[in-house]
Amino acid sequence: MGTRPPCVRVLRPGVSCLSGQGALPWGSAPMAARSLQLVISGPSVLALVASLMLAGGCEPDDDDDGGPSCVERDAATCAPLYEPTWDRVFTQTIQPSCGTAGAACHASAQASGASGGFVVTDMAATHSALLDGGFVVPGDEACSDLMVRLDTDDTSYLMPPGSQPIDEGERCAVAQWIAQGASP
Numbered sequence: 001m002g003t004r005p006p007c008v009r010v011l012r013p014g015v016s017c018l019s020g021q022g023a024l025p026w027g028s029a030p031m032a033a034r035s036l037q038l039v040i041s042g043p044s045v046l047a048l049v050a051s052l053m054l055a056g057g058c059e060p061d062d063d064d065d066g067g068p069s070c071v072e073r074d075a076a077t078c079a080p081l082y083e084p085t086w087d088r089v090f091t092q093t094i095q096p097s098c099g100t101a102g103a104a105c106h107a108s109a110q111a112s113g114a115s116g117g118f119v120v121t122d123m124a125a126t127h128s129a130l131l132d133g134g135f136v137v138p139g140d141e142a143c144s145d146l147m148v149r150l151d152t153d154d155t156s157y158l159m160p161p162g163s164q165p166i167d168e169g170e171r172c173a174v175a176q177w178i179a180q181g182a183s184p
Contacts, residue, residue, distance in 0.1 A: 070143040071151040075179035081169025084176035086184050090123050093170045097160050127184045138182040141175040150174060 082088045098120050120126050130136040130146060137144045149159040150171050158165060165171065 068148055068152055068154065068157065071148050073142045073147060073151055073175050075141045075172065075175040078172035078175065079169060080173035080176050081167060082173050084173045084180060086127055086177060086182070087123070089174055089177045090126060093166065093174055094126060095120060097166055124184065131182060136178055136182050139179060141178040144178050147171075147175055147178060 082092055131138070135145045136147075141147050149157060150165060152158050152165075155162070160166065
């Protein structure tokens, strides 16, 4: 695997390049297929950098938090426990596993997992938080952070915390929902 580029790099005064990773794991495809660049100039550079830092989007020279960026997952070949709709994903997996008051890391703004910006409240707000916070990338189940955290073998990165992942059928339903566009 190749080394990822820094999240934002300055090309010359007043112009920056925002580098990002596409759906492919870094280092697995030609540069044109795995990188996108957006050129920004003027005062918007500082606003962009400040926004990224406040959102927790990137750290200098490292755009992840130590866990894997993608997992091996093919939603087309797994067997879902339930129909992969947002209603079912929320009520059968997200809400009971992540948002049950008193027992889950994302149940309230004061909960331990809320510092990452993901709080399970109601169905619509949770859906928005997953997509707007970048935890789910519609159509990219293998590299969506939600799926990576549900599917990883790294117990320090696994969610919900513990040594065992949630049921494969549940993970498959979440993966299929993401692969099908993660619609509400």
